[in-house]
Amino acid sequence: MAITLEQMRHTAKLARLELTDEQLTELMRPINALMEHFERLQALPLDAVEPTSHSIPVFNAFREDEVGATLARADALANAPEARDGLFIVPRIVEE
Amino acid sequence: MGYIPSIGMEVHAQLLTESKMFCACPTRFGDLPNTNVCPICLGMPGVLPVPNKKAVEHVIRAALALNCQIAPVAMFYRKNYFYPDLPKGYQISQYGEVHPIGVRGFLEIEVEGARVPVRIRRVHLEEDTGKLFHYLPGESEVDFNRAGAPLMEIVTDFPPDLHSAEAAKEYLVQLRAVLTYLGVCDGKMEEGSLRCEPNISVAPEGSAQLGVKTELKNLNSFRAVVRGIEFEVERQIKILQEGGQVVQETRGWSEEGAYSFPMRTKEFEQDYRYFPEPDIVPIQITDEWLEQLRATIPELPLQKADRYRKEYGLGAIETRILTADIHTATYFEQCVALGVEPKTASNWITVELQARLNETNTDIRHSKLQPAHLADLIELLQKGVISGRIAKELFDEVFQSGETPSQIVQARGLVQISDEDALRAAARKVIAANPDVVEKYRAGKTSVMSFLVGQLMRETQGRANPQRAGEILREELD
Numbered sequence: 001m002a003i004t005l006e007q008m009r010h011t012a013k014l015a016r017l018e019l020t021d022e023q024l025t026e027l028m029r030p031i032n033a034l035m036e037h038f039e040r041l042q043a044l045p046l047d048a049v050e051p052t053s054h055s056i057p058v059f060n061a062f063r064e065d066e067v068g069a070t071l072a073r074a075d076a077l078a079n080a081p082e083a084r085d086g087l088f089i090v091p092r093i094v095e096e
Numbered sequence: 097m098g099y100i101p102s103i104g105m106e107v108h109a110q111l112l113t114e115s116k117m118f119c120a121c122p123t124r125f126g127d128l129p130n131t132n133v134c135p136i137c138l139g140m141p142g143v144l145p146v147p148n149k150k151a152v153e154h155v156i157r158a159a160l161a162l163n164c165q166i167a168p169v170a171m172f173y174r175k176n177y178f179y180p181d182l183p184k185g186y187q188i189s190q191y192g193e194v195h196p197i198g199v200r201g202f203l204e205i206e207v208e209g210a211r212v213p214v215r216i217r218r219v220h221l222e223e224d225t226g227k228l229f230h231y232l233p234g235e236s237e238v239d240f241n242r243a244g245a246p247l248m249e250i251v252t253d254f255p256p257d258l259h260s261a262e263a264a265k266e267y268l269v270q271l272r273a274v275l276t277y278l279g280v281c282d283g284k285m286e287e288g289s290l291r292c293e294p295n296i297s298v299a300p301e302g303s304a305q306l307g308v309k310t311e312l313k314n315l316n317s318f319r320a321v322v323r324g325i326e327f328e329v330e331r332q333i334k335i336l337q338e339g340g341q342v343v344q345e346t347r348g349w350s351e352e353g354a355y356s357f358p359m360r361t362k363e364f365e366q367d368y369r370y371f372p373e374p375d376i377v378p379i380q381i382t383d384e385w386l387e388q389l390r391a392t393i394p395e396l397p398l399q400k401a402d403r404y405r406k407e408y409g410l411g412a413i414e415t416r417i418l419t420a421d422i423h424t425a426t427y428f429e430q431c432v433a434l435g436v437e438p439k440t441a442s443n444w445i446t447v448e449l450q451a452r453l454n455e456t457n458t459d460i461r462h463s464k465l466q467p468a469h470l471a472d473l474i475e476l477l478q479k480g481v482i483s484g485r486i487a488k489e490l491f492d493e494v495f496q497s498g499e500t501p502s503q504i505v506q507a508r509g510l511v512q513i514s515d516e517d518a519l520r521a522a523a524r525k526v527i528a529a530n531p532d533v534v535e536k537y538r539a540g541k542t543s544v545m546s547f548l549v550g551q552l553m554r555e556t557q558g559r560a561n562p563q564r565a566g567e568i569l570r571e572e573l574d
C-alpha cells in the first residue's frame with residue numbers, strides 16, 4: 001500500500017517539518033520503497049509469535065528512590081534559546 | 097422527559113516519592129523554578145531514564161487495592177506530542193490496555209447507604225509534565241521542576257457506572273481514602289497532587305446509547321467536582337431539550353463564576369504514535385514480588401468502617417468521618433489503645449476535634465492535642481475530677497498549647513468540687529440571690545432547677561459536680 005500525499009503532509013506536520021508539496025512528493029519515493037519492505041514483513045505468518053519490543057532478555061532495571069545531584073539552574077538554562085528569571089521562555093501555544 | 101447522566105472519571109495522583117520517576121531529581125514542591133532538574137528530565141540527548149522502583153511498587157499496591165488484575169509484564173510506551181510542558185517531545189507513559197500495571201478492577205463506594213462497585217478500566221504509571229505560566233502575551237514561561245515526577249493514572253470503565261455528581265464525588269472520596277491509606281499519594285486536591293477530569297454525558301431515560309460527552313478540567317476541590325458536574329449535566333440537558341446538540345469538547349471550570357467554558361481545542365486531532373519505550377526494559381511482576389506487596393496493604397477505609405461498626409458499635413456517620421483518612425483513623429485507634437472507650441473517643445474526635453481542626457485548618461497529624469492528651473482529659477472527666485464544662489475549656493486550651501490536661505488541672509486548681517461544705521455554701525448563695533426563681537420552684541415549677549444548677553456552676557467557675565449540685569440544691573430548698 002503506497003503512502004498518499006495527504007498522509008505525507010500529516011506525517012510532516014506531526015514531526016513539525018515544514019515541507020512543500022514538491023519536497024513531499026520527492027520524499028514519497030524513498031518512503032514508499034521503505035513501505036514495501038514492511039509489506040513483505042507483514043506477509044510473514046507471525047500470528048503465533050509474541051511481539052518483541054526489546055531484544056535482550058532483561059527485566060526490571062530499576063533505581064532506588066534516592067535523591068541525587070541536580071543541574072545548577074544556570075547550566076539548565078544555558079542552551080535555551082530564551083530564558084528569563086530562571087524560566088524557559090517559549091512561544092505561546094494555547095491562548096488563555 | 098428525564099435524562100440520565102453518565103460520568104467517567106480520569107484521576108491523576110502524584111506519587112509520594114523522594115525522587116522523580118526516571119531520574120534522581122527531588123520531587124519537592126515549591127522550590128525555585130528549574131532548580132530540581134537534570135539532563136534526564138530536561139530531555140537532553142543521549143540520556144537514559146531508569147524507573148524508580150518505589151513508584152512502580154506504589155502503583156502495583158494501588159492496583160491491588162483497587163482489585164485489579166496485575167500484568168505479569170508491564171511496559172512503558174512513548175506518547176508523542178509537541179507541547180512545551182514536555183521537553184522530550186514525548187511523555188513516557190503506558191499505553192491504553194496494552195501492558196499497563198493494572199486492569200479491570202473495581203472500587204466500592206457507598207451510595208444511599210448501599211455498597212456499589214465502580215469498575216476500573218486501568219491503573220497506570222507515567223511521568224508528570226512541567227508547568228507553564230502565561231505572564232506576557234505571545235509567550236509562555238516554563239518550569240520543569242515537576243517534569244518527570246511519577247504520576248499514576250486511574251480510569252473508570254466504560255460504559256460509566258457513575259450517574260450523578262454525588263456518586264462521582266463519592267468515588268473520588270473513596271479513591272482518595274484508599275490512596276492515602278496506602279501512602280502512595282497525599283491526596284491534596286487544592287495543591288494538585290490529586291487531579292480529577294470527569295467526562296460527562298447525558299442521554300434520555302431508556303436510551304440504549306450514551307450522549308456526546310464533554311471533559312471537564314480545573315476541578316481543584318470536592319466542591320468544585322460536584323458543582324462542575326452538576327452544571328455540566330444541566331447545561332447538556334438544556335441543549336438537548338432545546339433540540340440542540342452537545343459538542344464534544346474539553347471545558348474548563350470557573351469556581352468563582354460557577355460555570356464551565358470551552359477550552360481552545362487543539363489544532364488537529366492528536367495522533368500520539370505510541371510505541372514501546374526502547375530505553376526501558378519491561379517490568380516483570382512475579383508472584384513472589386506481588387505477594388510481598390500484597391502483604392503491605394493495610395486495612396482499607398470501608399473494611400475499617402465495617403470493623404468500627406461491628407466491634408465498637410459506632411454509627412454510620414461517625415465511622416465515615418473517622419475512616420475518611422488514615423490519619424484520623426490512626427488517631428482514633430491510638431485513643432482506643434490508650435484505654436478510652438471507643439464511643440467516647442469517637443464523640444470527642446468527630447465533634448470537638450474535627451471542629452477545631454476545621455476552624456484552624458490544621459492537619460490532624462499536626463494537632464497539638466494528641467491522643468494521649470485526649471485520653472488524659474477523658475479520664476479526668478470520667479473519674480469526676482473535672483466537670484464537663486471544664487473539660488471543654490481544657491480541650492480548647494490543650495488544642496492551642498499542647499500542655500498536658502492533668503498538669504493544667506493540678507496547677508490551676510480546676511479540680512471539680514464534690515466537697516459537701518463548699519457546694520452547700522455556694523448553693524445557699526445562689527438561693528439567696530434568686531428569690532423569684534426559688535419562689536417558682538417552691539410553687540411546684542421544678543423545671544427551674546436547671547437554671548439554679550447553672551447559677552451554681554457559674555458561682556464555682558464550672559467546677560461543681562452538676563449531679564451533686566442538683567442534689568444539694570434540692571436538699572437546701574426542701
Ligand SMILES: [Zn+2]
Pocket residue numbers: 116119120121132133134135136137138244
Ligand atoms: Zn531530573
